[in-house]
Amino acid sequence: MTTRRAFRWPTLLTPTGRGIAYGGDYNPDQWSEDVWNDDIRLMRKAGVNTVALGIFSWARIQPTEDTWDFDWLDRIIGKLGTAGIAVDLASATASAPMWLYEKHPEVLPRDKYGHVVHPGSRQSWRPTSPVFRDYALELCRRLARRYGDNPTVTAWHMGNEYGWNNRYDYSDDALAAFRRWCEARYGTIDALNEAWGTAFWSQHVNDFDEVLLPRHMGGDAMVNPAQQLDFERFGNDMLLDFYKAERDAIAAICPGKPFTTNFMVSTDQCCMDYAQWAGEVDFVSNDHYFHEGESHLDELVCSDALMSSLALGKPWYLMEHSTSAVQWKPVNARKCHGELVRDALAHVAMGADAINFFQWRQSASGAEAFHSAMVPHAGEDSKIFREVCELGATLRELSDAGLQGSELKRSDTAILFSAESEWATRSRTLPSMRLNHWHDVRDWYRGLLDAGERADVVPLAYDWSGYHTIVLPSVLVLSDEDTRRVARFVHDGGRVVVGFATGLLDERFHTWLGGYPGTGDGLLRDLFGVRSEEFNILGSDVAGEPDEITLSNGAVTRLWQNDVTSVAADTQVLATYAGQAAAQWELDGVPAITRHPYGDGEAYYVGCDLDRADIARFAPQLGFGGSSHDGDPRTIHTVRGGDGIRFDCYLNRANEPVPCTYDPAGSPIVTYRCDSDDSGMVTIGRNGVLIVATVLSSPCERSRR
Incomplete structure (x- = not known):
């Protein structure tokens, strides 16, 4: 893991500067100023002590290219400071004013079909546009000069949800930057050709100037998967570079206050490689929105487990979540039965020292008018606002008890997450297009909870050597070095559990010869004492064929089975495929789950997909269970x-x-x-x-x- 910035937490305007931060996004520029005093009154009533300000205010701050208006921002920051409410001030660059797009349409991104991504939503700009960067950094510098010494401004909030709308840009600026990125990564064009396997389909390039973006290539075209994986890495790196440019522009003028930006980590989104991003912020922040239904709490805690690891166990900042329903899902379920307070306290239990909502006052117009807020359309006399006040009082009690600053104790088990494996599972060239690494992490997390075991979720790139057990669910991409790390971990006495699609590819999206799993040139096969020759892929859309196979231990697999054709003499078979469906696929009696001693440790191989219930039933065979409260699931x-x-x-x-x-x-x-x-x-x-x-x-x- 690369060197990280020192941990710095924003202070509050309390006598000690400490306490759990509580508040949300505040958009006073959406309202006439006669509402502001009422906002302050209600914030004090609710126990709000911090707000994120100015996130989408560029057009209000710079109404034309040649005019700047900070007076309104001075007034609201003054009112908030007088009320004892700290400000996390945004760089305001998430969305540019319409005049900028009109004057410089060349900053607009293009999609893979070559279409212009028009303005009107958020982030309608190219991360690689030098024109846009000049305007954005000038705004950053002006904000820093004006508010760098303001005592009410205690932290800087860079951008907003980087990559939400411009994660993939296929413009000419992006093409030029991608070529430079490839040259920096590979050094020589021969190395790129080897990494991308360009001998296939006559894709050899003679110079970096011939490198292309993976634009649309036809209705049934399959993108070179190695090129696509590099394009994913490139998009992440370009946005991270833009964030750092904004941060450094402010830090050059105002270095004394901490910097952050809000990640987007839930188990339906994790678009950036936040293991990289976490090293570039002074405190880690996240926007988390709940999953409706029975997975609600489990999903929240699983996402938070990754956030705690990204923060290296230090407290982290919940920058956004919702008081109730959002407005961007097909079905926008509301929160009920105390979930507003419960969710916030669950985040605290998982290491958050800041609880913030989007947003303070529910918008009267615009795309998010029906997104819930701390002050709903119904106003102060509402159930939501009463619960907001109840939560504020509870967080104040926890602050008074000294919880703020305490660190989350880690578990004995780490489930490893890899952004690159998640990106790789999106390829349209794999044995199954139904793979989802992040969802497999969630299913293993929930299955272990059902067995009474709470695991951590740790980036593959981080140090997990101190855990007793590691789980790698469909970690599709393993470099030689990471394969050796896993082998050393087990050899030194650790326990590893790998899923069916782990270690099929190296970081170049190359397979290895000799059988599966292949990474490490056979090291992974030696570690698990198994060799598979072929994948058996199931699907309900194949008429007349079985769409599930039973295991000898009663488990059921419905997607993927590895046809294990040889096992080492010291490999213990824990379950096989069994029954008529297994026989039809020539899998009857084939090992499905095995255990293999390796050095001082042991390696478990799960050669097929298991659902959450079967993971929970199988977990005791692996020694899981009991680390949660008295083992009560x-x-x-x-x-x-x-x-x-x-x-x-x-x-x-x-x-x-x-x-x-x-x-x-x-x-x-x-x-x-x-x-x-x-x-x-x-x-x-x-x-x-x-x-x-x-x-x-x-x-x-x-x-x-």
């Missing part, structure tokens, strides 16, 4: 510790009340939707949260936090 238990205090957080993930026993030396400080009896037993109700603080009396106790 209905409860998620996390621990935060620091300054001699341990905070035990218990989340009810069931639809029924769950009894909870905690250390009697502790004192409950949050009992949201909980009931207690005379004996001190606490029952956590549906969507309930219990947080217990325990003062640690000895260094030994503190080391166990």
Whole structure:
């Protein structure tokens, strides 16, 4: 992992500068100024102590190319500061004013078909446009000169959700930048030709000036997958470079305040390689929006597990989530049964020291008018605002108890996530187009929760050598070095579990010869003591063929089975394919799940897809279970510790009340939707949260936090 910037957390305008940050995106430029004083009154009532300001305000700040208007921003920052509310000031570059697009249409991106991406939404600009960069950096410098010494502005919020609308740009600026990027990555054109396998389909290029973007090539054309993977990397790097340019323009004038930008991590989106981005911010931030239905809490905690790892266990900043429904899904479910408060406290339990919403006041017009907010259309006299106030009071109690600044205790198990493997699974050239690495991470995370085991989610690129067990679910892309890291981990006494599509490709999207899994030139096969020759792919759209196969342990596979044709003498077969469907596919008796000793450790090979329920049933065979609260799968238990205090957080993930026993030396400080009896037993109700603080009396106790 590359060198990171030093961790710096934004201060609040409290007497100590500390406390859990609470607030949201504030867009006063959407409202007449007679609303501002009422906003301040309601913020104080709700316990708001910070707001993100100016995210989409470029047109208000610079109404024409030659005019600047900071007066309104001065006034609202002054009002907020007087009220004790800190400002996380945005660079305001997420969307440019319409006059800029009109004067410089050359900054607009192009899609893969060559069509112009027109303005009117967010991020209608090319990350590689030198024209756009000049305008954006001038805005950054003017903001820094005006507000760099303002005590109310305690942090800088660069851009907004980089890559939301311009992750893929196929313009001529992008082409020129891609050619430079390729030359920097490969050095010689021969190295690029080797990496891209250009001998196939006569794609050899003689010079970097012949390198093309993977634009649309026809109705049934298949893009060179190595070229496409590099284009994914390039898009990530170009936006990261743009972020750093903005950050550095401000830091040159105002270096003393921390910088961040909001990631977009949920298990339906993780478009950037945030393992890289996390090293370039002073504190890690995320926008998370809930998944409706039964996966709601589990998905939230899984996403947060990755965020905590990106933050290296330090507190992280929830920059956006919703009080209730959003407006951009086919079905926009609302939050109910206390989920507004429960979700916020779940983020705290997973290491967040800032709880913020999009947005403060619900818009009266525009594309997000029906996106919920802290102050809804119904106003102050509403259920949502009362819950917002209840949450503010609860966060203040946690701040007073000293939770802010405490760090999340890590688990014994790490599920490894790779942005490059997620990108690779989107290729249209794989044995199955139904692969999804991030969803497999989520399914393993939830399956282990069902077995009473809470895992961490850790980027593959990070250091995971200190864990007892690592799980690699469909980590499709493994470099030689990462393959050796996995082998060393097991050899030194660790335990690894790999999924069916792990290690099929190296970082160049090349396979290896000799059988599967192939990475490391056979090292991975040696590690697991198995060799597979072919993939068996199922699908309900194949008429007359079985669309699922049963395993001898009762599990069912519905997508992918590796046809394992040889196993090492010391490999233990834990399950085979069995039954009529297996026989029809010539898989009856073929090993499906195996265990192999390697050095001082052990390696488990799961050669087929398993659903969440089967993962949970299989987990005890791998020694999983029991690290959550007393092994009760209905409860998620996390621990935060620091300054001699341990905070035990218990989340009810069931639809029924769950009894909870905690250390009697502790004192409950949050009992949201909980009931207690005379004996001190606490029952956590549906969507309930219990947080217990325990003062640690000895260094030994503190080391166990």
